[in-house]
Amino acid sequence: MKKEISLIWAIVPLLVMIACMYIAVVRLEQGPHIPLIIGTSVAALVAWKHGFRWNDIEEMMYKGIKLALPAVVIIMLVGLTIGSWIGGGVVATMIYFGLKIITPALFLVTICIICMIVSLAIGSSWSTMGTIGVAGMGIGLSMGIPAPIIAGAVISGAYFGDKMSPLSDTTNLAAGLTNTNLFVHIRHMFYTTVPGILIALSVYGFLGMKYKNSNIDQEGILQTISMLEKSFVISPWLLLIPVAVIVLVAMKVPAIPALVIGIILGSLAQVFVQGGTLAEAIGALQSGFVIETGNAMVDDLFNRGGLDSMMYTVSMTLVAMTFGGILEYSGMLQSIMNQILKLAKSAGTLVASTILACFTTNATCSEQYISIVVPARMFSNAYTKMGLHSKNLSRALEDGGTLTSVFIPWNTCGVFILGTLGVSAFEYAPYAILNYVVPLLSIGYAITGFTIQKLTKSEIAEIQEREALQG
Template identity: 50%
Template sequence: MGSKMKKETTLMYALIPLLFLMGSLFYAIQIAQIDVHIPILASAFFAAGVAIFGLNYTWAEIEEGMIDTIKVSLQAIIILMIIGMVVGTWIQSGIVPTMIFYGLKILSPGIFLPATLIICAIVAVATGSSWTTAATVGIALIGVGEGLGIPRNIVAGAIISGAYMGDKLSPLSDTTNLAPAMAGTDLFTHIRHMLYTTVPSFIITLIMFAFLGRKYTGVALNTELIDKILGTLSGNFNLNPILLLVPVIVIGAVMMKVPAIPGLFGGAILGGIASIVFQGASVGSALTALHYGYSGETGLAMVDDLLNRGGLDSMMWTISLILCAMILGGIMEKTQMLATLALKILSVAHTTGDLILVSIITPIFVNTVAGDQYLSIVITGRMFKETYAERGLHPKNLSRSLEDSGTLTSPLIPWNTCGAYMIATLGLAPWTYVPYCFLNLINPVIAVIYGYTGFSIEKLDKNGDKAKENEKVEIEA
C-alpha cells in the first residue's frame, strides 16, 4: 500500500468522517447519554480507515499525524495535571476556604457577577492565562457564588467571560502571540485592533451580568445558610489571611514571566507546605492531596461537595478526552481532510464580509473537530493568510478574527482542551454553562457585523506593503 499514489482528498472523503463523528456524538449525548470519549475515538479510527482504503495513506503516515498533534497538546496536558495538584493542596491548606470565607463576607449578590467578570479579566490580563485565572480566583469565586445562592453555571459564565477577555488582550498570552504570527502582523498592532471588537463585547457582557445580578439582589439573602458555611469553614480550617499570599505569589510569578508549568507546580508545593504549617497536615497527607485531592467531612454537605475534589487523578478523565480529540484531529489534518473542508468554506467567500464570516466559522469548526484552540488558530491562519493579502486586507484583520473565534469559542466545546479544562477545574456539567459565557458568544457576532459593515476593517496600502505601517506602530509603541 505504501507504493500506491495518494488520491486527492476530495470534499466527499473529508465529509464522510465528519458525518460519522456528528452521528456518533448525537447518539452518545442524546440517546445513550454516555461520555463522548469512545465516539470520538471511534470516529478517529473511522477517519483512518477512509484515509487508508480510500486515499491510499499508510498507517505509518496516519500514526505520525496522530503523534504530531498529540505533541501540540502535551503542554496543556501537563498543566492540567499540575492544576489538579494545585486544587488539592490549596483546599487542604485552607487557601481556597479562606478565599471563600472572605469573599462571602465582602461580596453581595447584586454586585457579585459584574465583580467576578472584572476580577477575572484583570487577573487574566496580568497573567496572560485564562487557565491560571480559573484555577486560582475562579475556584474561589465558584464557592462564593454558591454561598450567595447564585447557580454555579452562571458564575462560571462570568469567570470564563472575564478570563478569556483578559487572556485575549494580554501580551503575555500564548494565543495572543500565536495569532499575529500566523496572520503576518505584529503583537501590539494585533492587540490594538482587537479592542474594536473586544471592548464593546465586554461592555455588553458587563451590562448583562449586572442585569442578571439584579435578580439576586431582590431575593432575601439566606443568612442562615451563609452563617452555616462560614461556621463550617472556620470550624474545619485554620483560616488565616497569610494563606492568601500563596495565590498572590503564583499570580505574581506568572506576571514576571515564569513559565506556567514550573510556576503552577511551585504553587502546588507551596499549598502542600501551607497545609502542613497551618492545618497540621502530615507530609504523607499533603502528598495524598497532591495525588488524590482533598477528602474530608465538614458536617455540611454543601461545603463537602464544593471542597472534596482536586488532585492529579481528578484530571485523568479530562486528559483522556483531550487525547481522543487529538487523535481525531491529527488524522484529519494529516490526511488533508481539514484543509479540504476549510478550502471549500473559503470558496464561498466572495465579499470582505463573507471572508470575515468564514474566518470566524472555520476556527469554530476546527475547535469542534480537532479539539484544540492552537490548531484552530494555526490551520485557519495558514490557510487564509494569502487570501487576505490578495484581497488587499491588512493581516491584522485575520489575526483579530482568529482570536475572536478560535480563542473565544474553545472553552464552549466540552471535548476541546479548553472546554474540558474549564469543566474539570470549575466542576461543571458539559454545555450547561455555555449560555452564560456572554462575551465568548457575543464577540464573534460583533466581528461578523464589522466584516459586513466595513467598520474597522483596514486595508493594505496600494502597493500591498505593510512594512511601513508596522514600523510606525512599533515606534509609537
C-alpha cells in the same frame, strides 16, 4: 498511492463522530471519549482508503497528540494546584472573605472583573479558571446562584484577559502566524473585545439583581462561613500564595515553574498552617483533598482537586487529538477549509469565513491552538490579495478560534472547564456571553467595514518584497 480526499469523504468522520456524540452524550448521558474513538477509527479508514499506510495514520495521531502535550502538562499542574490550595486553606480563605465582602447582587460582575484582572496579569484563562474560578464557584453557590451562570461569568472574565494579555500564548500565536506586531494586534482587538465585555458585564449586573434579596439563604451563608472557620485556619496571609503566582507570571516567569511554586507553597501551608500531615499533603496532590464536615455543600466544594481528578480531562484531550491529527495531516481538514474559503468574496464574507473556519476546526480537531494555526495558513494569502491588513486576520483568528473553543464539549477547553468548574458546555454556553458576542461583533464590523483596515501602498510593496525574498 495517496489520493486527495474529497469534501464528501472528508466530512464522513465528522458526521459519524457528531451522530455518535449526540447518542452517547445527549441521549445516553455518557462521556464523549467513545464517540471520538469511533470518529478516529472512521477517519483512519477514510485515510487508508485514500492510499495512506497504517504507519502514516499512526504518525498523524502521534503528531496530533504531540500538539496537545503542553496543554496536558498544564491540565495536570492545575489539578495539583487545586488539591494543594484547597488543602492549604487558600481556596477556603478566598471563599470566606468573598462571602464576607461581596454582595450577591454584585457577585457575577465582581467575579468576572477579578478573573479579567488575573488573566490579564498572567495571560492564562486556564490557570485563572483553575484557581480564582474554583473559589468563585464556591462563593457563588453559597449565595444560591446557579452554577452555569457563575461559570459563564468566570469564563467571560478569564477569556477577556487571555485574549488581551501580551503574555497569552494564543495572543502571541495569532500575531506571530500573521506577521502582525503584537501590540498592533492587541489594539485592533479592543474594538470587538471591549464592547463584548461591557455587554457581558451589563448582563451579569442584570442577572445579579435577581439574587439581591429573596432568593438568598442568609442563614446558609452564615453556616458556610462558620463551617469554614471550624474546618480551616483562615488567614489573609494565605492569599499571598496566589498573589505570588500572579506576580511570578507577570514577571515573565513561564507558567509551569510559576504553578509549581504555587503548588509547593500550597502544600507547605497544608502542613505548617492547617496542621496536616505530610501524607495528607501528598494525598491531596495525588487524589485530591478530602474532608467530611457534615455540610453537604461544603463537602462538595472542597472534596476535589489532585492529579487523579484530571485524568478524565487528560484522556479526553489525547483521544480528541488523535481524531484531530488524522483530519489535519491526511488533508481532510484542508478539503473542508477549501470549501469554506470559497465563500469569501468580500471583506465581510472573508472575516465571516475565517471565524466559521476557526469554529469548525475547534469542533473537528478539538484544540484551540489548531483553530488558530490552520486558518492562519489557509487565509493569509486571501487577506493580502483583498488588500486587507494582517491585523484583520489576527483579530478574526482570536475572535473565532480562542473564544469559541469553550462551546465544544469535546474540545480541550470545554473538557478542562468541566473538570475544573464542574459545569458542562451545554449548561454554561448561554452565559459565556463574551465568547459569543465578540465573534458576532467581529462579523458585523466586517460586513459594515467598521474598523476593517486596508493595506497602504507601502505595506503592499513591503509584503511583495518579503515574498520575493522568500521565493
